[in-house]
Amino acid sequence: MSESISQTIKIQLSDAQTIMDLSQLIQKYDAEIFLKKNVHGSMMEANLKSILGLINLQLQGNDEVTVVCEGPDAKEALEALKDFLKQQ
Structure with a gap:
């Protein structure tokens, strides 16, 4: 059974984080992840599995985004993404 969950979060990024780090983090999940x-x-x-999609969103600290994860490991993917986007 495929699970779909979503959550709105406020991004808190550190200067050391890059979209390449985010891309690598989410590639291991089977879930489709949308922002x-x-x-x-x-x-x-x-x-978010598309590097071009990540670039186009122009993510910045204090942005409010809605994360939608769909798939067998959606809950795990959402938690990992929240941890990444809320680092300082």
């Missing part, structure tokens, strides 16, 4: 963010008044959604 929704308001960019200049338009809601954007990107599959």
Whole structure:
């Protein structure tokens, strides 16, 4: 059975974190992971397993995003992503 969960979080990134680190972190999960963010008044959604999607979202500290994970390990993927995005 495939699970789907979502959560809105406020990003707290450190200067040492990069989108490449984030990309490597989520590649090990089978779940599809999407991030929704308001960019200049338009809601954007990107599959986080796509490096281009990550670049287009222009993630910054204090951004509020909605994370949606769908798949057999969705809960684990969401927890790992929350831990990464809330580092300081």
